[in-house]
Amino acid sequence: MNLSSKLFQKDIEQVPTRNGYGEGLVELGQSNPNVVVLSADLAESTRAKAFGEKYPERFFELGVAEQNMMGVATGLALSGKIPFVSSYATFSPGRNWDQLRVSVCYSEANVKVAGSHAGLSVGPDGATHQALEDIAIARVLPNLTVIVPCDAIEAKKVTLAAAKHQGPVYFRLGRAETPVFTTIDTPFEIGKAVILKDGTDVSIIGCGQLVYEGLLAAEELSKKGINARVINCHTIKPIDKETIIAAARETGAVVTIEEHQIHGGLGGAVAEVLGANMPVPMEIMGVSDHFGESGEPRQLLEKYHLLAPDIVRAAEQVIKRKK
Missing domain, CATH: 3.40.50.920 (Rossmann fold)
Structure with missing residues (x-):
């Protein structure tokens, strides 16, 4: 298996998985003109900002309105775009679960939902911002693919693969720096452990x-x-x-x-x-x-x-x- 040469070393590279998402978005912006990105006032934290700076005409800042953002994303998807919805997992799919359920999943809209700052490793932000339930509320929804990348390299692969996948996708990202132990050659395929x-x-x-x-x-x-x-x-x-x-x-x-x-x-x-x-x-x-x-x-x-x-x-x- 292709894993980092520093797998068990203390100086293994540490990068947040959200960074892989940001890198993937920028690459998609160049390769696919239908990719658009939506943010709920968290572009920097979710690493969507780099896409917005490079492709401002395809970046939509909707403010602190996650439920509306999911509805807008659905409309864009039904118009032929590939929208990536960027927020904290406690808010998306947390706060906007109803819109995810009815607008996106019921309609089988081609929306990609990136839930950042998931898990305990959000750290000092505390319980209100530590999404510990998002996998459960996402995987119960029909038509929704659910992915949790293991490191920043895999998060980028997930982002690229999500754009090619036809149908709703939710993927979970982290805030903290974590070991980058896979490589660009480590296999990744949606649905294949x-x-x-x-x-x-x-x-x-x-x-x-x-x-x-x-x-x-x-x-x-x-x-x-x-x-x-x-x-x-x-x-x-x-x-x-x-x-x-x-x-x-x-x-x-x-x-x-x-x-x-x-x-x-x-x-x-x-x-x-x-x-x-x-x-x-x-x-x-x-x-x-x-x-x-x-x-x-x-x-x-x-x-x-x-x-x-x-x-x-x-x-x-x-x-x-x-x-």
């Missing part, structure tokens, strides 16, 4: 920045004689059933890890697949029915037990439950 490390004892299935913590955990587990498979399940919907079922069948135990509530997110999606096809012992790691709080990103991930040492413990526990 990526096995980053093979293994036979337990499968660690993650999305977003915590995929990297899964790799760190697998490295530690190997020192204990445990061979862990690590899967980047970037697409939550449509989920890659084949890869997940094979992982459960071949390793006999599964740990999921996500920066989201344990209800309705990646863990729930994986459990739905395995419950119907290949039941095995499973641990779902995430935020356990709590709101977030203010703090530095790393401190919060440590408090809510979402780092590599926590994954190691979960893996050891779930292996003990194997028959």
